[in-house]
Amino acid sequence: MSALRLEDLKQYSDTLRTRRGEPVKLRFVEPRDTEELQHYFRSLSTRSRYNRFFGAISELPTGLLHDFLRVGEHERFTVVATMTVDGFETIVAEARYAFHEDRAAFEFGLSVDDRWQGHGIGSALLRNLECRAAALGAERMFGDTLRSNQTMISLARKSGFVFASHPDDWKLVHFDKDVAVAPKDIPCASWRLAALSRQANSPSALA
Template identity: 30%
Template structure:
């Protein structure tokens, strides 16, 4: 990823007093913080993110999550300094679909940081980045029982649709307008 891209997705905000949160691109050298982040997620959160709660977290798996095939993929990290160490508290990512026009996205926030507006900020940053890259549509699959993600998607204007033949999943889609 080039410096311009990094700069364009780096933002800061402060949803909780005393914690300045930054949003920046995830990089291959984020292996350690990504490993701590993934292994710290509750089973419920991993299942909601469709990460397969029972799947062991191997170094290869974490390496794959931090090896971003830009510009086909982008992952944005929400980070905060805790005890002098940068700590990953949320990741939103997209990957281009085969047609190159749309992308599929997914999002996960660390359990202790959920419900503080971080998911909304990450999703807004991700859709802005996708839009800036000329992507026409962003969609994702959400468990139909996942009230938090469906509520967030609704709030940000995503269209919610049943997945034919699989009532356990809901597809959420946002049409992205071309940047001027």
């Protein structure tokens, strides 16, 4: 899939729900989110940041921040989950994912703001990511996490992932699962995104 323009990406968003039914908007990150995204990561607890990046950082380094903001290039995407808090759109979770077409595999990492953990946002986000994986044509999805990250391990286990030792780092565990969402059941925005991109790259469109 080739990268789409920011204006194309802006029209795609999904609405997730917390356990209490509160709406959570999931959309692709935009340049206007730069400061808010940094604020989000700075506001995470030290443990949550360590779990997300497998190391001690206080904020996103400039290069990594730039990577997070580049959506669609090399089949890599960043989405942010936002809620209205005290009248302001606030990032409460994020996910970064990549589609490896040669392996029909979908790789992802995610985090949820400490104040919003336990509200079902992580589970809803993970279901949406599986939807996006299916939309892109992935046959399996996978991720890595620290052995000490019991929150992520529990979330992945409840979502049907299978665990294995990481081949390169004893501190990590690898988890994956087959993508089980049928095309006709895909409601997420990336299904429309993938369809639009395929149409744009079809032989008829390029003629």
